[in-house]
Structures are given as structure tokens and as C-alpha cells.
Amino acid sequence: MPDRRETAVRHVHYPFTAVVGHDDLKLALILNAVSPRSGGVLVRGEKGTAKSTIVRALAALLPPVAVVAGCRFSCDPAAPDPDCPDGPHDTEGPHTLVRPARLAELPVGASEDRLAGSLDLERALTEGVKAFDPGLLAAAHRGVLYVDEVNLLHDHLVDLLLDAAALGVCYVERDTVSVRHAARFLLVGTMNPEEGELRPQLLDRFGLTVEVVASRDPAERAEVIRRRLAFEDDPEGFTRRWRKDEEALAARIAEARAGLxxxxxxxxxxxxxxxxxxxxxxxxxxxxxxxxxxxxxxxxxxxxxxxxxxxxxxxxxxxxxxxxxxxxxxxxxxxxxxxxxxxxxxxxxxxxxxxxxxxxxxxxxxxxxxxxxxxxxxxxxxxxxxxxxxHDGARDDAHDGARDGAASPGPARAQDDEPRQGPEPDQEARDAGTGPAPRDEAAPAPGRPTPPAGEPYRVRALTVPGLGAGAPGRRSRARTTHGRVAGARAPSGRLGSPHLTATLRAAAPYQRERGRTGPGLIVRPGDLREAVREGREGNLVLFVVDASGSMAARRRMGAVKGAVLSLLLDAYQRRDKVGLVTFRGAGAELVLPPTSSVEAGAARLRELPTGGRTPLAAGLRRAARVVRAERLRDPARRPLLVVVTDGRATAGTDADVRRAASTLKDVAAVVVDCETGPVRLGLATRLAALLGGEAVGLDHLAAGGLRDLVRERRKVA
The missing domain is CATH 1.10.8.80 (Magnesium chelatase subunit I, C-Terminal domain)
Incomplete structure (x- = not known):
């Protein structure tokens, strides 16, 4: 069958064979290139480890594909898809195009329409015809679909693309469109675990996974820099020097495919x-x-x-x-x-x-x-x-300061110093009404051995009151780009998700006035309406944990850690960002800067030392500074403050606590009361009142009444 070659200027990518090391990653990608039935590759690793570079370089090694000329779905001329929306195809004559395998990239902010395709709204409104506008799954057919930062994609998008990868078919049933087309591609996702994990159910849908880390060998690192500088100075010349190796590897992949x-x-x-x-x-x-x-x-x-x-x-x-x-x-x-x-x-x-x-x-x-x-x-x-x-360093650097605030290897050490006060009695003895005389715990000496956390359990949902507009998640009600349609409105700026029915209703009464004489609908810009959707958002859940001597008893701190671990698990499932502030001894510290990696929060919690005085005001002031910084960085994400304490403050004065609490009055708050013993002072309840939130007993955290308590809060963030 006659064919013609597609000629186009392609972006020069760093050669696959020039990447230093990463043998497991290379092998995983090659195995999927040989047999896409291996199920795709998930690449996990820290930023700046060539994840994106090596994936983009892979497409150049794949054998060219023959496609039906003019087919938007890359049908194979030898076996065209009988269900192709652009079919049926006439494969007789010069209708074959041979082109390189494509690399389609799915950005984090993509919509479902962009991924799967949807009704061609322009043709529907101007020509009155029902036509399908294909998405990235169609563009990736018989090529590579690359998803950078797959862990930051909304779950329903991950489900959709993994279903298509597993079935080899994309089904679109939306906006009066019913389309089925082939979607067989090599799926590669990359992620930085510091920014949050994929759910285990989604992890399982990737066939292979590879952990990548930067080498600590100075000689290897020097070779990395040497090659990268040579590529930046002369990309085309550098690529020519590696062309022979690239061609040899491409030939070997083609031979392996043929021998499969x-x-x-x-x-x-x-x-x-x-x-x-x-x-x-x-x-x-x-x-x-x-x-x-x-x-x-x-x-x-x-x-x-x-x-x-x-x-x-x-x-x-x-x-x-x-x-x-x-x-x-x-x-x-x-x-x-x-x-x-x-x-x-x-x-x-x-x-x-x-x-x-x-x-x-x-x-x-x-x-x-x-x-x-x-x-x-x-x-x-x-x-x-x-x-x-x-190659991706500029992007990573730009994201470092603006994205999830991933945890550094060690906790931040800046502290709020409080004046040293008198001694604090042994808390367990006070709870029981007996015990030794009070002793001085003012010195922030090394913390006591960390007690193990209790077993996590299912907690009731804690939500922020009101209606937000933050990142998609599963905690609080919000206006989002996904979710159920709650209405329609005229766009205030650029048109978002169009509401077709509302647009048609707005335009219909004026068709005779506008001189419509044939098929189609005359639509003016003022007729356009966008959908208002209501779903759930993810919040910033900031834990402020009392790690002082009054909480240091092994039994109590184990229960406290189990409760916070349970809340962290809940935050993981609801796609929140989490942060962890602790206070003990002379001040407070930000143990975990706000991040989507709740795994990091769990690790810091397990290592949490205890002992010393109780600088409650310092903990609240530190929390207020974290909230202010996050509002500048991510203004749409509403915070939820979870203070875990018995309410005692043995460093500072009551006035200090009141002043610190006043800086958090506009933040939705829940105080988990850890006070135990037959005689209770109700200090945590008073703290909750200062914060405008509710106090919940530690032993009631999993009880059915907690949801009612949270819903009764009248504080709107």
C-alpha cells in the first residue's frame, strides 16, 4: 500500500541513552515499549532525578506507526477500528501516513473533557450538528501518554485514564455524545512522594513501579553535569553524538517486539x-x-x-x-x-x-x-x-516554594520562647489525686522516650463550615470544577465549564430577531452560561499537638498519637494538606510544614519526643503564622485547626493564651480534650470557646456524636 512520510520539526529531547544510570527505570520503560500489556510504569522519586527527561526521551525510541491519513484516532491502515468515529475508512489508495509515535502529556489541571473528549460545542452551536471533539486519550493511541505528578490529579481523572489503559478502549457518554474509540498506549506516570501518595487502589492499576533517587557518587554526579551542560550548549550536536546508540536501542526494541x-x-x-x-x-x-x-x-x-x-x-x-x-x-x-x-x-x-x-x-x-x-x-x-x-529544574524550583511545602529532612527549629514559670506537678498524680510533690519541668531537656502510637481507627468527619472554593477533595462543601451541577451563571471572565442547556435557553428567544433562516442556532457572547458545580474540597488540616510533660505519660501519649494518626489517615483519604505543630519545653516548632504527604506526618508523629513545660500560647502563635503563610500561598484552601491538648498552660500567662487565640478566631477549630482522671478542670473547653470552636473528648473522637458537634459550630471561616 502506498504511503508517505510525515515530516515535521520535532522538539529536541535529551537522548534516552545519554541519561546516566537509572537501570531499573530504563528496564521498566523498555519492557512496556516491548509489551504495552505490562500495564504502564509509575516512576516515584524526588525532584530533579531525570524522571521527566527519560520519559520524554522514550517516545523517540518507539517504532514509527502507520496511520490512516486524516483519522484523528490514529487507526492502523492494516486493521482499522470498525468503531472509529472518523470511519469507515477507505484503505485503498494513497491514504497511509507513517509518522513517529506520539507523546501526549496530561497536565495536572486538565479536565475530563480534555482527557476523554466531549461534544464539539462550537460546531453544535454554529452548525447545529452533533460532533465529537477527541481528547488526549485519542492523541495517545499507539503512542505514549505521560502524566507528570499523577498523584496530584483528581481521583476521577486517574480512574478514567487507568480504565482506558486497562481496556484499550475509551468510552464517552456525555453531553448527548456516545462514542467508543481505541485507546492503546504506553502509560507512564511520575510523582514525588513528598507531595502525597496515590491511593493503594490506584497504585495497583499501574503495572510496574520504580523508585528513583539521585546518586551520591561524586563521579557520577559530575558526569551528569558534564553531559547536561554539553546538551544545553548544543542540543542538536549532542543528540547527533548519541544518535548511533539511540538507533541501536530502537532497533533492539523493534526486534524484541517482533519476537514477543x-x-x-x-x-x-x-x-x-x-x-x-x-x-x-x-x-x-x-x-x-x-x-x-x-x-x-x-x-x-x-x-x-x-x-x-x-x-x-x-x-x-x-x-x-x-x-x-x-x-x-x-x-x-x-x-x-x-x-x-x-x-x-x-x-x-x-x-x-x-x-x-x-x-x-x-x-x-x-x-x-x-x-x-x-x-x-x-x-x-x-x-x-x-x-x-x-531540563525540568526550572519548573521544579518554581514549584518548590509554591506547592505543598513538602517536609524537609528535619523539623524546623524556630521557636517561640516563653518566660519560665513555676513547677508543673506530675500530671498522672494530679489526675488520680495522689502522688509525689510537684517537680520542676521548666527546662526543655531532651524529650522522654517516644511511646508507640495506638492503633488508628475510623474517625468522624470534621468539616469547615460554609461553602468554599478550594482544591478538589472530600472534606468540606465547595464550588469546584467537578461534582454535581447546582445551577448556571453568566461567566464573569473566561468561560469555564459551559452549561449547554442554559446557553441554548438563553439564545432561543432571540432567533427570529437575529434573522435565523436555516439550521443551527445564532449564539451571541451574552448567551453563554457556565455550569456552577458543587462538590467537596480538600482543606489544610493543621494539627497543634501538646507534647509537654502533662501529656508525657506513656498510656495517654500513646492514645493521643493513635488519635492524631487516625485523623491523619482521614486526611489522606479526603485529599487534604496537613501540617503538624508541637509545643513543649520552652516553645513551639513546626515539625511538618503543610504538605500533601501525610506519610511524612505519620513518621514525624511516631518520632515525637515528649516532656517539659506546656507553652500553649507559643503553639497557638506558631499555628497562626503557618495559617497566614498558607493563605498567601494557597488562598483558596480553607484551614481547619485541630488542637490536641489537655488545656493546661504552665509556660506563659492566661492573657498570653487569650491573645494567641484571638489571632485564630477566623479559623475553624476543633479542640481534642485529652484531660483524664476523676477530677477535670475543663481547660480544653475554655480554649475551644476562645477559638470559637468545639471541644471533643479524646475518648469520643470516634463516637457518633462528634459529627453533630462539628455541624453545630457557627463559626464560618
């Missing part, structure tokens, strides 16, 4: 895969299927014809780590010694089945590559190390 159908997966290998997945206790069967597909792809990549034990090992290393999370605060990981033991046990049970021996003709390196790997490929050590993603 010849790879045999014996029953013994299936038994080993099932044994390994069962041994690690993963949920469901997706892990087994992904491991099998990745093992087959690895066998084809190394040039083998049968899946071996090493193929299974390499596939399991990439397919299982993120599926072992049982708790949202667990970090993905895999014990390779345990993996080797399971592989040995499975092989022993099969009496050393010969099908699982390494292929003697191809050999096996650290990643399963044969000895004859092309230069520049992951098998060739001459171009390996770690590469700093300088």
Missing part, C-alpha cells in the same frame, strides 16, 4: 509466578498477570524464547513493590532476599524444573540483558550513573 509472540511461558513458570505473588500476600490477581506479561517481555528483550527464573525475578522486582502496601502509611518496597527465597522454594517444589534455568544461549546480567546488548542500552555500563533532571 515466539516467547513460551511454561506451566512451571506460571507456578513460580503464582507462588511468589501469593508469598508476598498481594491482593487480587492483577499482580500475577502483570508479572507474567513483564516476564514474557523481559525474555523477548534479552532475545530468549522461553521465560526463565531470572525473567520472573526481574518482572517481580518491578511489579510487586507497590502492591504490598497494607496501610496508607506504608512505603512501597520489596525485600529482594525474600524474593530470592520464594523463587528457590518454588523451584525446589518443582524439583528444579529445567524450564526455569537461565537460557544458556543468552546469558543473564543484573537486569537480564544478554552479553551482546547494544551500546547505550541499559545493559551497557558505559553510559550509566545518575542524571540530574536539569
Amino acid at each position: 509472540g515466539r516467547v513460551v511461558l511454561p506451566d512451571a513458570a506460571l507456578h513460580v509466578i503464582a507462588t511468589v505473588c501469593a508469598g508476598f500476600g498481594v491482593d487480587g490477581m492483577r499482580a500475577d498477570l502483570v508479572t507474567a506479561h513483564a516476564a514474557v517481555a523481559h525474555a523477548a528483550w534479552r532475545g530468549g524464547t522461553r521465560v526463565t527464573g531470572d525473567d520472573i525475578r526481574q518482572a517481580a522486582r518491578l511489579a510487586l513493590p507497590h502492591r504490598r502496601r497494607r496501610d496508607p502509611f506504608d512505603a512501597p518496597g520489596l525485600d529482594e532476599n525474600e524474593l530470592d527465597e520464594l523463587l528457590r522454594d518454588a523451584a525446589s517444589a518443582l524439583e528444579e524444573e529445567p524450564d526455569l534455568d537461565p537460557d544458556p544461549d543468552t546469558g543473564s546480567g543484573p537486569s537480564g540483558e544478554g552479553p551482546d546488548a547494544e551500546p547505550g542500552s541499559p545493559a551497557d555500563g558505559s553510559h550509566d550513573g545518575t542524571h540530574d533532571d536539569t
